[in-house]
Amino acid sequence: MLPRICIVTSNEHKFSEIKEVALEYGLEVEMCPGLKLEIQSDDLADIVFKSALIAYMYLNKPIIVEDAGLFIDALNGFPGPYSSYVYRTIGINGILKLMNDASNRRACFRSAVALVINNRVFSATGEVCGEIATKPRGAGGFGFDPIFVPEGDSRTFAEMSIHEKNKYSHRAKAVRKVFELLFK
Ligand code: IMP
Numbered sequence: 001m002l003p004r005i006c007i008v009t010s011n012e013h014k015f016s017e018i019k020e021v022a023l024e025y026g027l028e029v030e031m032c033p034g035l036k037l038e039i040q041s042d043d044l045a046d047i048v049f050k051s052a053l054i055a056y057m058y059l060n061k062p063i064i065v066e067d068a069g070l071f072i073d074a075l076n077g078f079p080g081p082y083s084s085y086v087y088r089t090i091g092i093n094g095i096l097k098l099m100n101d102a103s104n105r106r107a108c109f110r111s112a113v114a115l116v117i118n119n120r121v122f123s124a125t126g127e128v129c130g131e132i133a134t135k136p137r138g139a140g141g142f143g144f145d146p147i148f149v150p151e152g153d154s155r156t157f158a159e160m161s162i163h164e165k166n167k168y169s170h171r172a173k174a175v176r177k178v179f180e181l182l183f184k
Contacts, residue, residue, distance in 0.1 A: 005062045005115070006032040008055045013142040014066060014171065016162055021175045025183070032059065042081050044069060044112035045125055052114035052121065062117040064178070068170060070109055070144050072132060074102035087143055092136055096147065105131040109148065111170035115178045122181040126173030141165065 005022065007015050010033035022029045035058065039050045044067050052065040069083040075098060079086035086095070099105065108129040115122045128150050136146035138158025145157035150168040157165050166172035 002027060002117070003062055004028040004030055005064055005117070006030055006059060008032050008035050008051075008059075008063050008065045010034065010036075011142065017166060017169065017171055018064065018066065018175050020162055020166055021172050021179070024176075025179045027179065029064070032063070035059070044081055044110060045123065047081065048112040048114045049121070049123055052116050052123075056116040062115070064113060064115050064175070066111060066113045066171060066174070068109060068111040070107060070148070072099070072107040074099060074104045074106075083144070092144060092147055095132070095144070096135065099132055102132075105134075107132050107148065109144075109170040111174040113171070113174040113178050115182060117182070122178045124174045124177035124181065126170045126175070126177065128168050128170045128173070130168075 005027060007018050007029050009015055009031065015031045019029050035055055039047045041047050048065045048067045051067070052063060055063050055065055069080045071077045071080050106129065108127050111126045113124055130148055130150040133147045133149050133156055137156045138146050140160065141158040148157050149155065150157065153168065
């Protein structure tokens, strides 16, 4: 049996989303908050790979590190890897203001995930594209969920359950790929 995997995050929403996917694979996970590892890079995969190695060195047990960002076409990919800072500063309303005159509302969430277990690293990325809504809708989720409508649905992520969001989400796709590599 595989040992419990530590999800290195303080974000309960992220943890719940990853936990649901882990259960599909019969894996047990726990939340490991407190480690604040923010490697500066424009590349999400680079950020998680380096963060995961550092987290593994500190915790010395199986870990998953995930990093995500929202890439908006009309803003040339902004906020991308700076999504966390942009969310904390101008927030959803700031993004909606920047998008005021934009007729192209296409955007994609991207996620990079690294799993380190028994001194081996498994990493993958996931993406979901859709549109930025004209105003926030829904009370669920976190971050930019209230303004993101994935292709194939008319609801924002914030109007979905975790299970529904996981059918589309960048994070669920990346985590599933990593578990597929683990069990290959
Ligand atoms: P992080 O660095 O992976 O925590 O993500 C950066 C920022 O992107 C977060 O603070 C959120 O605002 C946003 N973000 C990442 N993933 C999601 C998501 O699944 N839904 C909504 N916002 C997200």
